[in-house]
Amino acid sequence: MILLLLLLVITMIENSGSIETLECKSIFVYGTLRPDDNSGAPWTIEFKQDMVFKKCLFPNGILFYDSYPSVTIITKDNEQDLNKIYKDNQCRGIIGYCATFNKNEGFGEKLSSADAIEEYPSLYNRSLVTVYPIDEENNVIQGEDSIQCHIYHRQNCNRDIVLSDGDWLNRLKYGINVDYQCNYFN
Numbered sequence: 201m202i203l204l205l206l207l208l209v210i211t212m213i214e215n216s217g218s219i220e221t222l223e224c225k226s227i228f229v230y231g232t233l234r235p236d237d238n239s240g241a242p243w244t245i246e247f248k249q250d251m252v253f254k255k256c257l258f259p260n261g262i263l264f265y266d267s268y269p270s271v272t273i274i275t276k277d278n279e280q281d282l283n284k285i286y287k288d289n290q291c292r293g294i295i296g297y298c299a300t301f302n303k304n305e306g307f308g309e310k311l312s313s314a315d316a317i318e319e320y321p322s323l324y325n326r327s328l329v330t331v332y333p334i335d336e337e338n339n340v341i342q343g344e345d346s347i348q349c350h351i352y353h354r355q356n357c358n359r360d361i362v363l364s365d366g367d368w369l370n371r372l373k374y375g376i377n378v379d380y381q382c383n384y385f386n
């Protein structure tokens with residue numbers, strides 16, 4: 201009986217994770233979900249609905265290109281490899297936007313639709329990270345609070361193509377010429 205109760209409590213604690221997830225109503229977007237993305241992705245316009253955007257930097261990762269823009273977060277497990285790539289390429293983190301849901305109800309559905317776009321959890325994973333507001337020159341704005349955001353990331357994507365300035369809109373500079381419209385059939 202005690203064991204059963206214990207199991208019940210553990211299950212409840214585990215499930216409470218999803219409630220915490222919904223408490224953070226911001227998503228850091230750096231690729232085809234950027235409000236200014238110009239790669240023709242068919243989902244960008246719908247994602248922008250009910251969101252307000254603030255330009256931000258996520259310093260703790262690297263932007264790779266592997267079929268899609270893909271962030272790998274630097275963690276304890278990969279820091280040796282990733283710190284080397286970061287240094288060798290003179291990386292500067294990832295430029296993007298903190299997209300914050302601006303309605304009181306319905307963030308769960310918004311997050312679910314973003315999950316579907318990002319093919320979470322089979323293609324991308326989702327975690328919470330801290331990002332920093334930046335100005336138009338991509339300098340961190342001193343005195344502005346950092347923001348907690350969800351981020352979609354791929355820890356094991358192909359690492360051959362590094363976008364060292366972290367800016368998906370500069371992808372041509374790295375030889376990336378994509379138009380996602382072409383690959384999409386209604």
Ligand SMILES: *[C@@H]1O[C@H](CO)[C@@H](O)[C@H](O)[C@H]1NC(C)=O
Binds near residue numbers: 323353
């Ligand atoms: C997501 O994270 C889990 C747990 O760390 C891992 O097993 C899985 O391979 C990851 N999926 C992707 C797409 O990276």
